[in-house]
Amino acid sequence: MATSPRRGRRHPLASIALLLVGLFASGGAYALFTGAATAADNVPSAAQVENGKALFAANCASCHGLNAEGTKAGPSLVGVGALAVEFQVGTGRMPMAGSGPQAEKKPVQFAQDEIDAMAAWVASLAPGPGMPDAEYLSGGDASNGAELFRINCAMCHNVAGAGGALTEGKFAPNLHNIDPVHIYAAMVTGPQNMPVFSDMNITPEEKRDIIAYLKFMDENGSVGGLDLGALGPVSEGLFVWIFALGGLVAITIWLTAKSN
Amino acid sequence: MTVATKSKPSRQPSGAGMRFVGGVANYLDERTSISTAVKTLGRKIFPDHWSFMLGEIALYSFVIILLSGTFLTLFFEPSMTEVHYDGSYAPLKGIQMSAAYSSTLNISFDIRGGLLMRQVHHWAALLFVASIGLHMLRVFFTGAFRKPREINWVVGFLLFIMAMAEGFTGYSLPDDLLSGNGLRIIDGMIKGIPGIGLWISYLLFGGEFPGNDVVPRLYMLHIMLLPAIVIALIAVHLVLLIVNKHTQFAGPGRTEKNVVGSPILPVFAAKAGGFFFLVFGVTMLIASLVTINPIWAYGPYDPSPVSAGTQPDWYIGFADGMLRLIPSGWEIVIFGGTLSLNLIVPIVVLMVFLLVVAAYPFFEAWVTGDKREHHIAERPRNAPTRTAIGAAGVTFYGVLWAAASSDLIATHFRTTIEGVIVTLQVLLIVGPFIAFWLTKKVALALQRKDRELVLHGYESSRIVRLPGGEYREIHTPLDEFEQWKLVSFDEYQPEVLRPNARGKITVGARLRTGLSSFYFEDRIAPVTKPELESASQH
Structure with a gap:
């Protein structure tokens, strides 16, 4: 079943066709957006959706199926919404580098307009979480966010956002220097092993507060000096044995060395 | 050297200053007879070897802890009264917290030099326990705990325990999320003790955990009771050190009856004084460059959140590791109560481990039946079985220690946490045996090498042809100093x-x-x- 699309994708003219589709789509989209830049975010054009479908067929369909219906290798994406695509593709997790305990971050493989196109197509399949309004991505109350973070996030991501281990080789990544939209998307869509924090659970305003707290930590750095990876007592203990005690032992050897 | 300075009185200032010093010394001496003590102490000899200075690191870091701790007591508020934070750190503004946490935040952000002092205090505390550990290993592996120093070993051991207690009580004082999690684990362990556990827990916390009493109580322990015990034990430790004299490594002119080294006054005192400032300098440098325990990132304690990657300071790590390595589900329900073997077994294992450490000198003395005094430190290779036992102990401790960071090992080395735990569980049991076997082999091999060196010298890489046509490599014999070190050690026979x-x-x-x-x-x-003489013949 999966062989016919594969053969189609490997047809000698496929890349040329794709390139043409891409050029038409981006050119068309450019003309469209420069004309009416306002409501373009929420209402994708038909061309964008078509482009997204083509990109999806070329890059995602081998695991997720041509119609995003899912295969043995990957889940169905019907109803995951544009935001899930933005998170997975926008952080480089998808397309996945290889099968493993979980998809890991890597350099982003697509341009933003290509990601938007795929998101638009996936969103057109069934309703799902869409892009958040810009007002929920900045501003916010860091101290409320910090408290929410400790209660809802710290058990996996560590209280200082340094990340932590999960079962079977899976892990909660560290949360330093993450794009606000991806923090928001992770809470809404619950990627990989993360639970979904719906708007009933944590309201968009509270999500904004959490983003504000994480951004505060990114911007203000460590006030006490080198943070040793913000890993807490383990790295502190290693540091004291290796550098403090190691350095002092070197000094004792120096002090008791016989002069030549 | 001292004689030389005394013979040149003309260079001493003979003005009013000198007369004043002389007068004061005389005044004091007539009332306290202190000159006798100064004379005796000043003539005490300390041998020179780098490993003999590890205990000094511990002593000096304790002084640093006392100094920086005094500063912190001026501003720390040991109270669990609820307040709303109103300091400089924005992400905690308006948050409800205990006065203890709030005042620690103030020390960190609003009191000049406060953060530096906190970091000095904490780094020095980690260094204190680490240097005690290394000092104990030195004493163990050189057999410096043998008669007449068994009592001082026990005193030192108690200091190690007290240092851990000091560390843990201090770690819990700021009432931040990390230390609260640690306290919760201790509470859980206490409650796991059958019968009396719950009573002890309620007694300690003044009711249900966390209550409102634990911080002031820990504060009392941390700044009054435990330091008093530590200072008293240090005094006993040092007095016994002077009474027993310091050990020295074998060498020409060094016997069981003398000590070769520098006298306390002036050489050793000057060196030690300088070394204090070096320890102080290193601690200050680290404290000013590297952050430790950033409690503001952890937030105030609240029993509901538990952070991933919660670890204690390194010296409690072995206990945390033991808890992590116990298989889950070791619980028996009897008489309507749960017997938590998954807590009782770790407590028993840790207690037994510590008791073995404390009692080892007496055990070895019993086995060897050796009633002699020993003032010459042994090289570890010359006591292969003891060294191997020590290596096994270090491995056991090391595996427990590593287990406390099992989650970080898993994430940083890209492996599964279950795999790490199972590996460490196996290593905890198998590792000490492997370490014992390997260390003993290595120690015996090193002894053989020493023997070979003494009898045949170094291979000089110079090959000569004898008149008969035979080729032979010339061996350079060791000089007598080297030889002395390699041949003078005790040999024990099995009983x-x-x-x-x-x-x-x-x-x-x-x-x-x-x-x-x-x-x-x-x-x-x-x-x-005779072997040596016959070897030098050819």
Whole structure:
């Protein structure tokens, strides 16, 4: 079943066709957006959706199926919404580098307009979480966010956002220097092993507060000096044995060395 | 050197200053007879070896802890009264927290030099326990705990325990999320003790955990009771050190009856004083460059959140590791109560481990039956079984220690946490045996190498042809100083099982001879004088 699309994708003219589709789509989209830049975010054009479908067929369909219906290798994406695509593709997790305990971050493989196109197509399949309004991505109350973070996030991501281990080789990544939209998307869509924090659970305003707290930590750095990876007592203990005690032992050897 | 300065009185200032010093000294001496003490103490000799300065690191870091801790007490508020934070750190503004946490935040952000002092205090505390650990290892592996120093070993051991207690109580004072999680684990362990656990927990916390009393109580322990005990133990430790004299490594002119080194006054005192400032400098440098325990990132304690990657400070790590390595589900329900073997077993294992450490000198003295005094420190290779036992102990401790960071090992080395735990569980049991076997082999091999060196010298890489046509490599003999170090050590023989005065062979005697042959069956005899002489003939 999966062989016919594969053969189609490997047809000698496929890349040329794709390139043409891409050029038409981006050119068309450019003309469209420069004309009416306002409501373009929420209402994708038909061309964008078509482009997204083509990109999806070329890059995602081998695991997720041509119609995003899912295969043995990957889940169905019907109803995951544009935001899930933005998170997975926008952080480089998808397309996945290889099968493993979980998809890991890597350099982003697509341009933003290509990601938007795929998101638009996936969103057109069934309703799902869409892009958040810009007002929920900045501003916010860091101290409320910090408290929410400790209660809802710290058990996996560590209280200082340094990340932590999960079962079977899976892990909660560290949360330093993450794009606000991806923090928001992770809470809404619950990627990989993360639970979904719906708007009933944590309201968009509270999500904004959490983003504000994480951004505060990114911007203000460590006030006490080198943070040793913000890993807490383990790295502190290693540091004291290796550098403090190691350095002092070197000094004792120096002090008791016989002069030549 | 001191004689030389005394013989040139003309260079001493003979003005009013000198007369004043002389007068004061005289005044004090007439009332306290202190000159006798200064004379005796000043003439005490300390041998020179780098490993003899590890205890000094511990002593000096304790002084640093006292100084920086005094600063912190001026501003720390040991109270669990609820307040709303109103300091400089934005992400905690308006948050409800205890006065203890709030005042620690103020020390960190709003009091000049406060953060530096906190970091000095905490780094020095980690260094204190680490240097005690290394000092204990030195004493163990050189056999410096043998008669007459067994008591001082126990005093030192108690200092190690007290230092851990000091550390843990201090770690819990800021009432931040990390330390609260740690306290919760201790609470859980206490509650796991059958029968009395719950009572002790309620007594300690003044009711249900966390209550409102634990911080002031820990504060009392941390700044009054425990430091008093530590200072008293240090005093005893140092007095015993002076009474017993310091050990020294074997060398020409060094015997069981003398100590070769520098006198306390002036050489050793000057060196030690300088070393204090070096320790102080290193601690300050680290404290000013590297952050430690950033409590503002952890937030105030609240029993509901538990952070991933919650670890204690390194010296409690072995206990945390033991908890992590116990298989889950070790619980038995009897008489309507739960017997938490997954807590009782770790507590028992840790207690037994610590007791073995404390009692080892007495055990070894019993096995060897050696009643002599020992002032010459042994090289670890010359006591292969003891060294191997030590290596096994270090491995056991090390595996427990590593287990406390099992989650970080898993994430940083890209492996599964289950795999890490199972590996460490196996290593905890198998590792000490492997370490014992390997260390003993290595120690015996090193002894053989020493023997070879003493008898045949170094290979010089110079090959000569003898008149008969034979080729031979020239060996350079060791010089006498080197030789001395390699040949002078005690040799123990396994005991032979003999009936006692009443003609009976007791179980204890059997056990002792068994252990004695376990210790001394495999041994390399030191080179004897005739062997040396015959070796130097050719």
